[in-house]
Structures are given as C-alpha cells and as structure tokens.
Amino acid sequence: MLKLHSMQSSGNCYKVxxxxxxxxxxxxxxxxxxLSGENRTPDFMMKNPEGRVPLLEMPGGRFLAESNAILFYLAEGTPxxxxxxxxxxxxxxxxxxEQHSHEPAIAAARFWLKLVRGGRDLRTHDIDRWMEEGHAALRVMERHLARRPFFVDGVLSIADIALYAHTHVAEEGDFDLAPFPTVRAWLDRVAGQAGHVDMAWRPVGSRQMVSVA
Ligand SMILES: N[C@@H](CCC(=O)N[C@@H](CS)C(=O)NCC(=O)O)C(=O)O
Structure with a gap:
C-alpha cells in the first residue's frame, strides 16, 4: 500500500x-x-534528504518528494x-x-502567521513582501479564471488541486479574498465536486497523532 508522510495542517500535504x-x-x-522537528530525524532524512513533507512511499520502498511531483505521478492516466x-x-x-509565485508568499504567510507560535513577531520584516507577492498571484488567478471554470481546458485537474490547497486557507495568512470574487467562485466549484475532502480529512483507520493547527 502507498504510504504518505504528511503533516495534517500543511497545504502541500493536503494537496496529496x-x-x-x-x-x-x-x-x-x-x-x-x-513544528516539533520530526522531519529532521536521521530516520526521516534517510527517506528524504531535504527533510520535508509531503513524501510518498511506494510499496517497493522508493520515495517521491515534492507535492506537485507526487500529484503528477498519481494523476497519470486519470481525468x-x-x-x-x-x-x-x-x-x-x-x-x-504555484510553487514559484504563489506558495512562497501565501503558504509562507499562513505558516508563520497562523501555525508558528510567535511567528508574526519573528517574521515582521517579511509580511509586506508576502502581501505584495501573494496579492499579485491572486490577481493572476482572478484574470485567468474570469473566462474559465477551471485552470486548464474547462475541467478540474491537478493544477486546480495544487492551487486550491493554499488558496482556500489564504485568509489564515492575512489575505483578504473579498476583492477576488472569481477566485472565490472557483474555490466553491472545487469544493463542490463529488468526493471532495477538507483539510482535516484522514483515511479511515488512521489515528490523528498531532492536532490540526
Ligand atoms: N516544494 C515542497 C515544499 C515542501 C515543504 O516546504 N514542506 C513543509 C511543510 S508544508 C516542510 O516540510 N517544512 C519543513 C522544513 O522545511 O524543514 C513541496 O511542494 O512539497
């Protein structure tokens, strides 16, 4: 069976x-x-020398890191x-x-402002840049979605999943989505799909080991 090494409150892990x-x-x-350093243990670093989640473990013992590479691998041959x-x-x-222009601002803001205790004080000097870059990314999305229901060819793809994960919780990083009605309508469209699960969802039988921040 596939194994996903994951942190429940991470948008990158939620994508997968x-x-x-x-x-x-x-x-x-x-x-x-x-947040408590479990990604930097020698055992985890053997699995992913970058020390990051998500990490997909295949039944044969191979590992794949990087959320969007994992999405690409899993989505092959599917709609x-x-x-x-x-x-x-x-x-x-x-x-x-998503990785270059969106996640480094929108996910970073949420990570430090919402998930890390005292993060707002630790990263005060980054907040203006996150806001400027994150709003620029949201404007790009707003323009692109103005004439389309989803990012590519009118159907939901892993591009939507990759962008949904951090955008739907952008307000937790101080981003106000009110000026982006098209993005908000797209978020509702993605969440309204049959089989959609929220960030707290876990597969049946898995015990919650850490609290969702
Ligand atoms: N580009 C990577 C980013 C992964 C990432 O930054 N993961 C965070 C959790 S969201 C992490 O493991 N951080 C721990 C660290 O960097 O030490 C991806 O999309 O998978």
Missing part, C-alpha cells in the same frame, strides 16, 4: 490527500510533525491529468506558477 481521496486510492497516513500534450504542459505551467 485530496487527490488520493478523489482517486479513491487506499493509503496509509504517517504523521510527521514539522486529473489530460492526455493532450499542450494541455499537460499547461497543467505543469500552473503547478510551476
């Missing part, structure tokens, strides 16, 4: 849980609490990744956008 749930794939969830060459490249385009 959401896709696994949508695909109906059974998997074992292994909690790794980054979440188109077969058309250009459409696949567009899916990658939005997943690179």
């Amino acid at each position: 849980r959401l896709l696994l749930a949508r695909l109906g794939l059974p998997f074992e969830l292994v909690d790794v609490d980054v 979440f990744l188109p077969a058309d060459r250009l459409a696949r490249a567009e899916v990658l385009r939005w997943m690179f956008f």
